[in-house]
Amino acid sequence: MTPPLIKLNQVSKKYLNQTALTNITFQLTKSGIYGVIGPNGSGKTTLLKIMAGLLRSSKGTVEIMEKPVTRLSSQHIAFLSEADSLYSFQTVNQMVDFCHNVMPDFSKDKALNMIQSLNIEKDKKIKHLSKGNRARVKIVLTLSRQVPVLLMDEPLSGLDPLVREDILRMIVMNVDVEEQILVLSTHEVSEVEPFLDHVIFMKNGTCLLEKSVEQLREEKGQSVVEAMREVLS
Numbered sequence: 425m426t427p428p429l430i431k432l433n434q435v436s437k438k439y440l441n442q443t444a445l446t447n448i449t450f451q452l453t454k455s456g457i458y459g460v461i462g463p464n465g466s467g468k469t470t471l472l473k474i475m476a477g478l479l480r481s482s483k484g485t486v487e488i489m490e491k492p493v494t495r496l497s498s499q500h501i502a503f504l505s506e507a508d509s510l511y512s513f514q515t516v517n518q519m520v521d522f523c524h525n526v527m528p529d530f531s532k533d534k535a536l537n538m539i540q541s542l543n544i545e546k547d548k549k550i551k552h553l554s555k556g557n558r559a560r561v562k563i564v565l566t567l568s569r570q571v572p573v574l575l576m577d578e579p580l581s582g583l584d585p586l587v588r589e590d591i592l593r594m595i596v597m598n599v600d601v602e603e604q605i606l607v608l609s610t611h612e613v614s615e616v617e618p619f620l621d622h623v624i625f626m627k628n629g630t631c632l633l634e635k636s637v638e639q640l641r642e643e644k645g646q647s648v649v650e651a652m653r654e655v656l657s
C-alpha cells in the first residue's frame with residue numbers, strides 16, 4: 425500500500441473556548457488536487473494551518489510523509505496564506521531573490537518563467553502591482569517551491585471572477601500532479617470543481633466527507649456541487 429502523504433488522526437482544535445475542529449481523521453494518499461470545501465467558519469484555515477505545522481492541534485496527530493508535523497516540516501510544505509504576506513516595498517525581482525536565498529527548494533527559474541509568461545513587470549514594487557497581479561505573484565512564489573506538499577488557503581479570495589478563473593488555470597498548469605499534492609481551501613466550489621481530483625467537505629469543524637471526484641461520479645452519479653448540496657445542507 426502507498427504510504428499517506430498527509431495523515432490526520434482524531435485531530436481537534438480549540439481556541440480558548442471556541443472549538444474550531446473536532447475529531448478530523450483522514451489520509452491523503454494520492455497526489456493531485458484536493459479541495460477543502462465548506463462555509464465560512466467551518467474550520468478550513470485552521471485545518472490547513474495545522475497540516476502546515478503553523479498551528480498545534482489541541483488533540484490528535486498529524487503526519488506529513490510519515491513524520492509528525494512540526495514547524496520544521498516547512499521544508500516539505502509550501503503554505504499560501506489568505507493574508508497579504510508579501511513585502512510590499514520590494515520589487516518582484518527582489519522578492520524572487522529573497523525566496524531563492526532563504527528557501528533551498530525554491531526554483532528561481534520556474535518563478536521567473538511564470539512571471540514572464542504572466543507579463544508581470546519584474547522591476548515594479550509589489551505595492552504598485554494590481555490586486556490580481558499581487559495574488560499571482562504570491563501564487564507563483566508558492567508554486568516555485570519544489571516540495572511534495574502545497575497548501576493554499578483561499579488563493580482566490582477577494583479577486584473578481586475573470587481573474588479567478590485565470591489564476592486557477594495557472595495554478596493547475598504549474599502543479600506537478602504526479603509528484604505533488606495540492607490542498608486548496610475555498611467556499612466557492614463551482615469554479616474549482618473542474619480542476620479537483622478529490623474533495624474534503626467541512627462543516628462546523630468536522631469533516632463530513634473525503635472522496636475522489638471520480639468516486640463521487642461513479643458511486644453516486646454526483647458532481648462535486650451536487651454532493652456538496654447533499655452533504656452540507
Ligand SMILES: Nc1ncnc2c1ncn2[C@@H]1O[C@H](COP(=O)(O)OP(=O)(O)OP(=O)(O)O)[C@@H](O)[C@H]1O
Nearest residue numbers: 439442443444463464465466467468469470471611
Ligand atoms: N485565532 C482564533 N481565535 C479564536 N477563534 C478562532 C480563531 N481563528 C479561528 N477561530 C474560530 O474557529 C472557527 C473556524 O475558523 P476558520 O478560520 O478555521 O474557518 P474557515 O472555514 O477558514 O472560515 P473562512 O471561510 O471564513 O475563512 C470559527 O468559528 C472561527 O471564528
